Amino acid sequence: MAFGLAGLLVVLPNPELVAQLPDIGKTAFSWSLAGGGVIYMLLGCAAVAVYAYRTLGVWHWLGFMIPAIGLSLGSELLGTSTGFPFGHYRYLTGLGYKIAGLVPFTIPLSWFYLGFSAYIIARLGLNSFKTPSWVKEIGAIVIGSVLLTSWDFVLDPAMSQTAMPFWVWDQPGAFFGMPYQNFAGWFGTGVVYMTVAVLLWKVKPLRLPKIDLSLPLVMYLSNFGFATIMSMAEGIYPPVLLGVITGVIPVVILYLKASNTEEFSSFSDNQNNEYPSVKMPVASVGGNK
Template sequence: MTADIGAARIRMSPVMAALGAWVLSMIALPIARWVFGDSVIPAMTTVSALFQVSAVLIALRTTWSTARVAAVFAVVAILTFGAEWLGSTTGIPFGDYAYTDGLQPQIAGVPLLIPFAWMMMLGPSWAVAQRVTASLPAGFLRGAAFAGVSGAAMAAWDLYLDPQMVAWGFWRWAEPVGYFGVPWVNFAGWFIVAALVTAIVRPLPVAAPPLLVIYAVVWIFQAIGMAAFWGLGGPALFGFAAMGLLLALGIRGGGRL
């Protein structure tokens, strides 16, 4: 038992280090903006996203092989980059939008950071979905429910993300109507893409505790940041409610954490 606990602590220490670096980068963003101005937002956003995706990948590595982590990340990156390229060029499935030159570098008009952003929240969303669907019998029903809850957890996060990224000038909507200037179809697109990617990569099982912590930190920090520092109280309220509901369902889900 003691050896098992020691091994678990060794496995978790890189996760905690990555989590700490990520949290510090989020705290530093509004401070850096206050000191240096809006010009630092793209660079600080990139740094924070890279720290978060690193924490997610390290957390996945506690239950997966390195090869599986790399393969899943590659598939997620290809699929989500393709979805974003399709969306920004045709309007399907998110609606009519276009990236600005705020996030660099880009390929075919899509910032290379975007697939990392998908991965950094898909992992935590899988942890939520794993907990919510744990009591369902294994098979098609559980797989479909797992993909659906993963999609819902991602769409809930986008209630924060899209208004904030639009306010920062990272992308623009052709018709800024609906949810604080974001068309409602965008959230359907997020749900569909996240659910389809999840169904394709079939990520079960995942390390629930560290990934749930990441989901919870995003839930809290984005609510505080958007309301207190970025003047986006409305999206902060709705994102807090939606992500909070999914997180509560995940924590109350079947099985031990």
Template sequence: MSVRVYSGPHADRRRGGGGALRALPWILAALTVLAQIAWPLTSDGTRDVLTAVTVVLFFLASASHALLSRGFFWALGWFVVSAGIGLGVEVLGTRTGLPFGSYEYADRLGPMILGVPAVIPLAWAMMSYPALLAARRLTTGPLLTPIVGAVALASWDLFLDPQMVGEGHWTWAQEGPRLPGIDAIPAQNFVAWLLVSLVMMLILDRLPRRRTDGAEGDGVPALLFLWTYFSSVLLNAAFEHRTGVAIWGGVAMGLVALPYAWSLWTGRD
């Protein structure tokens, strides 16, 4: 696997931290994976708590990695854009039905902000980070990278929405076309996710591209992105018995995840 090394001025000061601090994103990523492995083994209230905890751990893993490898202002810009857009569209969606369709949240995921669980904008943020980095590794260009990043982020919702609706964390009142095999979610939602993700990635890709330190690399976001992909396919195919979800998500997210995995494996940029 090749590692991009940033050797510009003040690289160490921008990243800061010693060995223990650099290990923090890896620790948080490992805890995220363990929490997701435990999720299908739990039920009811315990599963609700674990859902929220998993989002927080994933977010902290992404945030700590962004902070340590790209600096405070980069990480702040990423958070403001991703969580801000995520919260904004969710508030708009629950109040107007645009752009996702008519839906509402239950109150089982912790504190609410304007009728939206606080973990929801964190979920947008947590996944936007590895999606952006995957797109940047695979592509260049002011339009192609945001498009690939948008596919990487929006395709994740093909797994997420059916799982969370199945758990009763939000419900749909929207009528209209559905994707074959994903009857509970209107197709409009997935189209809207793609459009919102594209806007988000167009803005996030304005953040500077920085080569990361050889000891740090982008292993944490790569692990989180690829783990999310492969574990989501397995969860839906083998545990949740949602074959349609496994196929749709496996194909759509695989458009980015599989070339990304190959690029990491072969060391090609």
């Protein structure tokens, strides 16, 4: 992330800096432009995939990742070819090979790792409230989708209006160049794949000890911070404030609620299932990744 920010915000707008670089520096810069975004998203996906496997097991890891990647890809392909549900837009270069010539393969990966991070924090944060399990499940889907959309409040203006944009809007809108429909599409896509994941999780009910949520929190905040720096560098401030109110503050509150509860985390309405207390290895994650 830091390498990408330096290239986009410092080196790219100042071509004289590139000219002054030694040959190895010019080569590194060209590599970063060609594949920096791809590596960044591959590493994010890998980190969350390993975390989900270690804390929830194979079924619950794949039960979230496969719907997240598959359904978000379908939504993106539909959006880039028809304009529904996000509006009319198209991807440029810089994010890797395009599936069907429309959507970079890395985009569905980011839907997974940010969506999972948002959902798991929301779900375990709500677990401390004395409400029925189905209320927590629906609440986590809604809040997780809001957190996901809040990231896009900041990400979309930054990535479409930077000196080197990664996508462009053919349907300009009132929200810093993009239509409000885009956010309805983000929220709806999040709700759909999180709902499918929750239904798949019910096939193998699971109760876990309190989970270390450091990695999901760092993943959410670092990605939000990356987009924030990009937006502010372009002089775009209101989306950042909106994202902080609807994304950063709620995710930190939910993280603290989850960290302060000693209850078992239940992913099932059935408290007497065949997996009464499955203990999986818990990922112990530090402050960086």
